[in-house]
Amino acid sequence: MFNNLADRFDSIFKALKKTGSIDETALDNSMRDIRRALLEADVSLPVVKDFIDQVKKEALGKEVLNSITPAQMIIKIVNDELIKILGSESSELNVNGVSPITFLFAGLQGSGKTTTVAKVASHLKNKHNKDIMLVSLDINRPAAFDQLKVLSEKINVFILPKIEEQLPIDIVKRSFEAAKLQEVDCILYDTAGRTNVDSQLMNELSILEKEINPLETLLVLDSLTGQEAVNVASDFSKTIKLTGSILTRIDGDSRGGAALSMKFKTGCPIKFMGTGELIDDLEIFYPERIANRILGMGDIVTLVEKASETIEEENATKMAEKLQKGEFDLEDLLSQIQQMKKMGGLSSIMKFVPGLKNLESKVSEGNQSEDLIKKQEAIIFSMTKYERQKPKIINGSRKKRIAAGSGTVVSDINKILKQHRKMSDMMKKISKKGMGSLDPNMLSGQLGQNIPTDLLKK
Ligand SMILES: Nc1nc2c(ncn2[C@@H]2O[C@H](COP(=O)(O)OP(=O)(O)OP(=O)(O)O)[C@@H](O)[C@H]2O)c(=O)[nH]1
Numbered sequence: 001m002f003n004n005l006a007d008r009f010d011s012i013f014k015a016l017k018k019t020g021s022i023d024e025t026a027l028d029n030s031m032r033d034i035r036r037a038l039l040e041a042d043v044s045l046p047v048v049k050d051f052i053d054q055v056k057k058e059a060l061g062k063e064v065l066n067s068i069t070p071a072q073m074i075i076k077i078v079n080d081e082l083i084k085i086l087g088s089e090s091s092e093l094n095v096n097g098v099s100p101i102t103f104l105f106a107g108l109q110g111s112g113k114t115t116t117v118a119k120v121a122s123h124l125k126n127k128h129n130k131d132i133m134l135v136s137l138d139i140n141r142p143a144a145f146d147q148l149k150v151l152s153e154k155i156n157v158f159i160l161p162k163i164e165e166q167l168p169i170d171i172v173k174r175s176f177e178a179a180k181l182q183e184v185d186c187i188l189y190d191t192a193g194r195t196n197v198d199s200q201l202m203n204e205l206s207i208l209e210k211e212i213n214p215l216e217t218l219l220v221l222d223s224l225t226g227q228e229a230v231n232v233a234s235d236f237s238k239t240i241k242l243t244g245s246i247l248t249r250i251d252g253d254s255r256g257g258a259a260l261s262m263k264f265k266t267g268c269p270i271k272f273m274g275t276g277e278l279i280d281d282l283e284i285f286y287p288e289r290i291a292n293r294i295l296g297m298g299d300i301v302t303l304v305e306k307a308s309e310t311i312e313e314e315n316a317t318k319m320a321e322k323l324q325k326g327e328f329d330l331e332d333l334l335s336q337i338q339q340m341k342k343m344g345g346l347s348s349i350m351k352f353v354p355g356l357k358n359l360e361s362k363v364s365e366g367n368q369s370e371d372l373i374k375k376q377e378a379i380i381f382s383m384t385k386y387e388r389q390k391p392k393i394i395n396g397s398r399k400k401r402i403a404a405g406s407g408t409v410v411s412d413i414n415k416i417l418k419q420h421r422k423m424s425d426m427m428k429k430i431s432k433k434g435m436g437s438l439d440p441n442m443l444s445g446q447l448g449q450n451i452p453t454d455l456l457k458k
């Protein structure tokens, strides 16, 4: 899969590694080659443009780490951006709902719907231990039911029997009754395909969607059709609420254009990919693994990640020193907020403050919500450098300006100023008198975390 693209990246990176130092010309050359490779892989133009812009921006703004060559750094950046356009995190199938949970499969004719229904059924049965019922809503093609029946026997799951001449909407109603009797956990609905997206197909699907109210509506797309698959996804999403797509025939797709453009262009995550005709030829779509398959640079990526961790440690140590000296301004607070976002919590910095070291493992994480962090960042970004260094000068009119600039209200500004004040007081106290001087309630309230009081009394 994606062999052409993988080969292209391989030669681009080989050339890059040969260039001793990477100046702007070398970077531009590689970017030009990457751009061409992506376009040849049938990746959509806006996606390519965004990708190149992001890589360039990252590459120019990046401090070069000790022990890492510029080429390795760029490979890591390309890797990270590739993961981003593939969808960042894997979006696994939602299986949490009141039984029976329902999955509707839609797609064009021959895209692989029926095969995929059986593959997903087998996945749910074996990996999630679910009792399954398959339902064929394809009454256009006489053999459609039989095809699904043969598959159901192969994987040993129940299929709703056929009643001649029954319309799809009535089949759905019957399926609900049957699901109750059979006590199944999941119902998977296979639908009829059309040669192209027409209004009749869309109407039919939209009616079925209302009747079924599916937990997931999955669009099955043939990855070999490249950008056409992406267009089909956009068209479908105008009428029905898609929760994800499944790309079939990845085994034959040497280019990868559909996989690389889907999330960016449609916002619809890829949940699975079909990698062959057999039932087990289904893989969960993990963006990180796909990027690794395309770039084949797993070792370098790990190397750069390790080096970045060291830099983060150095930064954290510097910060800890500042804290202890009682020099702690809003810029430090900002970088601390960012650090927490990156490293996943306050404990990451606490381990570098000698007095707080043993608290680290006792602190429960996760209280700093993503939204709050974004808000705090926006507020500090709206301050001038001088205000960040001398928070005391922030008076009423400055607060109003900062609130307007960050889309918040003055009380939010007050909150963050108070947080900063308390934090720097606390740090001063620790460095002068040690841990015993702290009021446990204040500390845990301040950190927004639960710290056992007995630890502080020592
Ligand atoms: N190589 C490969 N073949 C696949 C994959 N998924 C499906 N196929 C094949 O594609 C052909 C069509 O698959 P179906 O599942 O019948 O497609 P469909 O969308 O249900 O077709 P209609 O019901 O006619 O619209 C079959 O021969 C499958 O074996 C895949 O991931 N890889």
Ligand SMILES: [Mg+2]
Binding pocket: 113, 114, 115, 138, 144, 190, 191
């Ligand atoms: Mg079918």
